[in-house]
Amino acid sequence: MLTVVIPTFNEEHNIIPLTERICESLKGKEFEILFVDDSTDATTEVLEGLSRNNPRVRFIHRHNQRGLATAVVEGFRAARGEVLAVMDADLQHPPEVLPRLLDSIETGNDLVIASRFVPGGKDGGLTPLRRVISLTARLIGRLALKKVRPINDPLSGFFMFKKEVIEDVKLSPLGWKILLEVLVRGNYQHPAEVPYAFERRRGNHSKMSLTEQVNYLRHLVRLVSSSPEDLRFWKFCLVGTTGVGVNMFFFMLFTRLFSLDVILSALLATSLAIFGNFLLNDLYTWAQQKEDHLLGRVIKFYLCSGAGMVINVAVLSALHCYLRIPAILANGAGIIASTAWNYYANNRWTWGSATSRLANENPDSQ
Known part of the structure; x- marks a missing residue:
């Protein structure tokens, strides 16, 4: 009925x-x-x-x-x-x-x-x-x-x-x-x-x-x-936002206080921001998922982040140079694409085995 x-x-x-x-x-x-x-x-x-x-x-x-x-x-x-x-x-x-x-x-x-x-x-x-x-x-x-x-x-x-x-x-x-x-x-x-x-x-x-x-x-x-998967994604976004602040802080520190080259300063600041993001994600976003060794997780995270930067630049270039979309909008699209990649890749690879284990133990959470 x-x-x-x-x-x-x-x-x-x-x-x-x-x-x-x-x-x-x-x-x-x-x-x-x-x-x-x-x-x-x-x-x-x-x-x-x-x-x-x-x-x-x-x-x-x-x-x-x-x-x-x-x-x-x-x-x-x-x-x-x-x-x-x-x-x-x-x-x-x-x-x-x-x-x-x-x-x-x-x-x-x-x-x-x-x-x-x-x-x-x-x-x-x-x-x-x-x-x-x-x-x-x-x-x-x-x-x-x-x-x-x-x-x-x-x-x-x-x-x-x-x-x-x-x-x-x-x-x-x-x-x-x-x-x-x-x-x-x-x-x-x-x-x-x-x-x-x-x-x-x-x-x-x-x-x-x-x-x-x-x-x-x-x-x-x-x-x-109440949704572990959705909460994990927004934690990841929050950590990424703090990474922007960390990047800007060290970039200004290297260029203004130590008078380093702009490109070198950008590379150092980005590397430190990525490492800071890794630590926060490891302790906060994927706090219960520690099956791989620390060094292995760090290497995977850097590789995923590097691929994310390539995706960001590729989307920016394609939209701005070929489709004539304004640079600010094209860069925003690149950030969204790289964020989606970084979350998916890290969720499946960097902390992937533990993620799968928790999903199998708690099927309703996925």
Whole structure:
């Protein structure tokens, strides 16, 4: 059976048309609609009457509680279905998409997202300002979390998954983006996205606020902190940033205090910065992973860093000299490429055997 979980807060005018459209869309299917209600208006009374007249409708009314994500999690716990769907109550998520999501589940996918950003999808229900906010939030989420990067619409509030995806998983969402929690913590193998057109909101104004945006950022920090692989990458970036400061300090010291040649000073400063980065990464980023001898790790790190510098210069040259991209932008692209290389190479080679061992011991962390 499918359970459609719908969190509600003051949606009295949308409940009945939404229910009618869901029932029409899922005609012939075994399903229930579970509203989790935090309302302070007449929504609760509407739900009471609806549940009496429609056996497919159930609702939970929470007293003195607020929060879309926590409401959805409570709905997950109370759901009777083996497949769970989540959607909003404001009619921006068209119920007519539910059969397509269910078809995708029945063909073997265990997590299916209704997406605005795959071919055929549209985000016409957003104002220009909300589109900018949504784009920024998606970019930050995909940059911060590895498991989110393959997903085009990781902030969708409209999705469906098999209940086994969250079995024995502790969900502790913060704010309004429950899908991020499922993507990072859930146990799934075959995610998919189905296009849909995000519709304009009907009825009350949007419940998006500055507080919810701050909660989104706090949620990202919590997810990164609880994901060893993501946390390791950001530790590596932090160490690399400190390396820039170390490099500049020694470069100025050699050129101004000791009056050394600029090229020689740059080489010495870079070598010291690389060694400083190695020590910090060895003690901080990959603190538990010490299977190779110290000298072996140092040599590997220097080789990876040297290759990273070659990549940086190659990308800079290609973009600036051949494609005429401004030098500052081309150099930035080179830095990104070399950072990605350095992390991947060091994670797989310098500290690679221990990384693989920990991954095998803790498969859920990767």
